Amino acid sequence: MMPDGPAGYPERSKRSIREQPGVRRAVSAATRTFDGGREAAWREIDAARWRDWLRDVKRHALTHLDRYLEVAERAMERNGVRVHWAETAADALDVLDGIVRAAGVKRAVKAKSMLTEELGVNAFLESHDVTVRETDLGEYIIQLLGQPPSHIVGPAIHLSVEDCRQLFARVLGTPPDATPDALAAAARAALRTEFLKADLGISGGNFLAAETGTVALIENEGNIRLSTSAPRIHVAMVGIxxxxxxxxxxxxxxxxxxxxxxxxxxxxxxxxxxxxxxDDERDGPEEMHVVLVDNGRTRVLADDRAWEALRCVRCGACLNICPVYRQTGGHPYGFTYSGPIGAILAPGLLGLEEAMPLPYASSLCGACADVCPVRIPIPDLLLYWRERAVEAGLVPSAERAAMHGFAVAAERPTLFHLAGAALRAASSPIGRRSLPVLGGWTDERLAPSFSPKPFHRLWREGIE
Amino acid sequence: MRVSFFSTCLGDRLFADACVDAVRLLRHVGATVEVPAGLTCCGQPALNAGYAQEARRAARHTLEALGGADWVVLPSGSCTAMMRHHVPELFEGEERRHAEALAARTYELSEFLVRVAGVERLGTGLSGRRVAYHHGCHALRLLGEHDEPLRLLAGAGAEVVDWRADRECCGFGGLFAAKLPAVSAAMADAKLDSLPDVHFVTSADGGCLMQLSGRAGRRLLTTRFRHLASVLWEGVGTSVGLRTAP
Structure with a gap:
């Protein structure tokens, strides 16, 4: 299922916090576990140097992308892979449609892939009478629920074991008190038959090595191995x-x-x-296709600030440590990629207007930058997109007027002190009613208590 | 040591007593304190909201007001980070060089006390106090301030208790708190709900304290929140007979 678009983020995030305390609990617990794992795993290596190296290699690859794409295409063709180029999501789906028609595909299994979520592959295939089955356990669960993923790595991170127990009892007939192991076993049994029946396996690609044309995929469940080797056709959709x-x-x-x-x-x-x-091998698909997908990436690459976000390896570390993401999980963001990385990818991939207000879904605490393995300066890029939003007039006019007033007052101490006194008056119970702009603050918190006398007056009066 | 003290806009209006205590602390460690006339705001609220032009105007005014100060001290990690890291980036040429030179002499209060004044022990006035310390994100990440406040608190006899969420964001974030109040409040809740039993919570950042105390107040929690400057002055005061602990 495709997400609803970022515009509803404020309302959806509020509803999620108010009405789904279980989501907040589940996401908060799981992200803390993931982040704790990352921290321990980084301590075992010289993480700072690894991160520098990854950043530099990605920078090099991205600044020579035209060259490496051609190298990759030649290598893949040498390997017997059919290479397709897709500029837009529609182009990518057309390529898929061509493959499906030519081979008479009726059933597809899917390995977990965020790009195919971004492109809307499942809905497209279903509308073309191809049955699609997600085979990653988390993806399988949310497919049964008709939900988009709420996390890059753990798509069902927002659900509790109890949620899954109820779902599987209904769909797979497991006992209402099944253990997590029993639930996984039931899913495995159900999926095993899907692998054997499928004509087509669709995967993404974590990396594509240009030199050898190698698609690299990381997983924990073995479903990607099966999806890419059991069906007679394998299509890997890979972002450029x-x-x-x-x-x-x-x-x-x-x-x-x-x-x-x-x-x-x-x-x-x-x-x-x-x-x-x-010819000498017993396993693997008869046909392999790689679809190289742009879908807005070239536009991002042309932006000399935003392009740094293209280094992302989709590890989800920035989601796991993000205090904003932890409160709601990914669904309220309304975009395939959520959390800090989603907030800086959305303006590039969707266009800034479409991505509003995601660049504001951050307190700019900077925790994401601490854990990014390719050192994407996420807080700087959030700020960059906010500046672009102001330039493009995508912000409320009252906010613009307030900020203009702020600048005028900040240059005039007398006026600034008058404004401060006015704010103090406005924060009184009577003033609050007359100044609804403070509502954003006082809906959730008590109004700040102002000092009886401002410091500049105390200083003038003398400090003992 | 001639110190130009910049109360910051929030400090001036909401933490006036803490600013007074900061001045006392600076004098206590031997500094001559000045408060340059005409200071208003460093420009951070505008910068974080994406208004670089407006931020530049406020920052330019601030740079002019501070002039050639020997040292600049602020009772806020976040505003100090603005002055040190973001303000120079707003300018070019001569103005940038001036901003950079001033940035190198600009410190958050506890950072100044430890790194410049070389103070570790202010007094023993905090003995018997159980304290939770909230690390402001910008003090932590942009100033690299990890243990200066903790050393000063412990040096004055306080017991700084372990708090799982002590380095997590309080949810303030300037305009963020008003644009997305529900998320912002939930972030504060994550901190408040993990808070151990303490006499009070303190921090070098007034903005964070305003957020946390505002949320705690709305939830009718009785937790106390105090600015680090006041807490440290209490640490001095008792031992030298200037003040007794409340």
């Missing part, structure tokens, strides 16, 4: 920003992404896929 130059570069990227996402030294399964089944 996922390129790394050399095969050997994958080593550090796979490890630091795992350490940053879940705290594991490396995912339980790493698939390095380099083409369809060879």
């Amino acid at each position: 920003e996922k390129l790394v130059p050399r095969f050997v570069d994958l080593s550090a990227f796979l490890q630091l992404t795992s350490r940053s996402a879940t705290g594991q030294p490396i995912g339980n399964y790493v698939s390095l896929i380099q083409g369809p089944r060879g």
